[in-house]
Amino acid sequence: MRMRGCTAIAALSLSIGLFASAAAQAEPKTNFLSQWDTGSDAAAIAKLGDMFTAAGGKWQATSIAGHTANTLAKLRADVVAGNAPPAVQLKGPEIAEWNETGKTANLDPIANEEGWDKAVAPELLPVMKPKGNWVAVPMNIHRINWLWGSKKALDKAGIKEMPKTWEEFNEDCEKLKKAGIATPVAYAAADWIDATFFETIVYGMDIDLFRKAFVEGDLKALNSEGMQKAFDEYRTLLSYTDKGRQGRDWDAALNMMAKGESGFYIMGDWSIGTLNANKFKYGEDYLCTRAPNNSGKPGFILNSDSVVFFTQKDPDYIAGQKLLAHLIMSKDFQVIFNQAKGSIPARLDVDLSGAGWNPCQQTSQKDLQDSIKAGTLVRSMAHNMTVLQKYRGAMMEVITEFEANPSMPSKDAAQKMADAVEAQQ
Amino acid sequence: MSEVAAYDPMAAVAGWRYRRARIGVYVILIAVAIYAILPLLVIILNSFRDLDDIAHRGLIAIPLAFSLDHWGVTWNKFCVSGGCNGIAPFFYNSLEMTIPATIISTIIGAINGYILSMWRFRGSEILFGAITLGVFMPGQMVLLPWAITLGSLGLTNTIGGLVLIHCIQGLSFTTLFCRNYYVGIPEDLIKAARIDGAGFWRIFRKIVLPLSPPILIVTVIWQFTGIWNDFLIGLVFSSGSGQPITAALIGLATAGTSVHEYNVESAAVLIGALPPLLIYFFGGRYFLRGLTQGAIK
């Protein structure tokens, strides 16, 4: 019965659709493939759908949770089957890779019309325009190098200020230990989390090394003394974590920090969504600041989610792509989406002083601008914004092995990382 | 274990040894039951807990307060897979995919098994081996070939395409189960029927099918749960609001950057596992039927 009703409605709407498109011009429609599958993420995407519908479009979304491997499997199967999706969430170097296949749509007309070049953070431009043409639309800017501190634990240990350098960080961890906090650093082991911690350390010790090793994939930089030192610091940090880190989720570790079981945690600003959902309060339960940075300069490791459009034949879908790109770049959507995600708008011209924003997000926007001025803004390797996935995967395998194997010397790790990347070339 | 096996139910001698063996049996049954139930208990308890309770006291704890709200939210309000209508629509998608795929693949398997066990011909053993090979194909490997196949049939992103894939992938299993069960049916039965002049379909209907409930139940459970719980095929070959429930719910286990609502997701998982469980509850009694006390005697 249900099925019959559905088909009837579908047939009816299809015939109306055919009529309409034959009679008048294209009626925008889309099918947006993304990883925002559940909870507040899905709610934010549903809002995008409402905006799309309100603008006269026909909205459909396909959501596939989690690590991008699933989304990419779906994308590849659709392309191979001959119906590439009109809009797909893709990141960093993947945008350039798919651009190479010649299957992506050119967004220059609408980008010029709306002045995207001036509105978007400069570090994102080469990612969104890999060959000079706009092929992707950024939805947000996440900051990776956040240091989260537990107010309760820090007060207990008499720590007045969040540490600014790695040396201070280590000293504070000792203080926490003495004050009876057995696990000064909250941690959850997984390759992407290991890489998040590690790249934050590398960045905080030597920005140039970060650029050479993780952005350019330079073998010498990967196997340098500086890299060994970063591994040393990583080992020290790991000594402040517990064995329960294996098999723990990233959000469970976040809760450990917010509850005061641990002093510190390093994780991107999507943490804010979870902290809000679990009713933890900024200033009472947790603090946030730039992760330790020995150079003393402002610092920002950037991660951005973006949407790529694949070439379509159906004029309805083409019209839908235009509308969707316009909506995603609109201030309205950037506010809705980023308030849900904990990130900040990819546009630099959105005011974050309103009530819906978390103090950490306000800090994030300010630090981003300072970092652009100081020339220290970088993209994240751990979150797939720099090198190709095969290099990133090779690096992450070594980092995660180092994390799990306490008897692996830093020297070997640096050597292995360079070897693993070389093997992929 | 040997004591257990040494128990002779026919003799029914009520002695010390017998009682000891009985106690042993129940000790083992209870121990294994704890192992089996523990994870279910964890999920059920989490489905009643508040999110900040889970955040503060961890994922394994007795609830401070029981709240049934999450179940309602899960069913028709939870934001999942591009909309905020709960898991109900995806639940129906799964039913629309799983029921036909299970029935078709089970029927095909029963017929194939019947042929390959009772109508053997030259080379039929080799063909059986070839069909069985189908169970070993890694899912990751067949994704793109399926994409090409469905693309050329025009079935991508349809429930029909999902049913087709699950039928073809499933017929290896169903054929294997049925054939290896039917091999155990005494040949004399079939021979007698053939001498009586019964044909291919008549023997199947009158002799083989009445003996089949135990294996058909196993096969249906297998197919139903396998298809229902598969996420890879469901994920890749569905689109928009057409996703099966398992594909829509993998967010629970993925390390994405989203907020985990463990309580609502736990309820979702439990609802998602209900249909396979119900199949078994209702099918279970057919196990009591022995082969030889069927229609033959």
Added chain:
Amino acid sequence: MTASSISTESNTVSHGVLRERAARWLPQIVLTPSLLATFLYVFLFSAWTIWISLSNSSLLPDYKFVGFKHYGELWQNHRWTIAYTNLFIFGTLYVTGTAVIGLALAIIIDQRVRAEALWRTIYLYPVAVSFVVTGTVWRWIFNPASGIEAMVHGWGWAGFHFDWIASRDMAIYTVVITGIWNHAGFCMVLFLAGLRSVDQDLIKAAQIDGASMARIYRRIIIPSIRPIIIAALVVLLQFAIKTFDLVQALTTGGPGISTQVPAIYVYDLMFQRGQLAEGAAGAIMILLALAAVLVPYGLWRNYQRRREVARV
């Protein structure tokens, strides 16, 4: 569907000879659609994958031949060798563990225990739970900070340790335990269906001869359900080989890369990293691992059958 259309066809054809011929070939005709589907699914898909593994495919399939270089690259990779070794460790323990426990449970339940349906239900329900959920919940249970270890510490036994999931050497066994949890019950019902089908007259005859129950199980019952046992082993073997979502949810291949399995790596290569050819090479290696088990078995069966024939 096919079956019924053929049956109506054979009824409507009235010419005697034709009808007889069709009837003679009926089994083969009915089997044909399944065989065609199998040919597509097993042989064409494998051939396509072999071709891709020898090609230069990266992001999308590309049919240009480059030879065996991707196999070389695969075997130079540390993570792949670990994954391949794990496949054999996990496969052996999981298949034997599940089959033995399943058989033991089936035999115990067959002893006319009270509330049989209850026990069967409890043991079987895990098979209704998806791997993703199974892996996730067991991860919570195995985690020393939130699971069993923490619980026992809570009871006051501070010296208790159960931290396999955090140990590079032991973590693979947590995968085994979880795998067994998932399928022991299914093996039990499969075996139970077999046990219930054994000819009661045979058993009675053996009892009259004075054979003990242990002996009856060993000599009569288990041999007569051998085909069912083989079906169960095949099912377990394919799970072992395809293990993917279970590990992904339970350990994500960690600690480090210690519980990687080939299917995860193949998926990563093919879809996440855009190295389709190398991923395809990995998939073919998985099939070869399977052949390493199946070919000797096939040869042994063949040898046995010939010996039986020779004896007759």
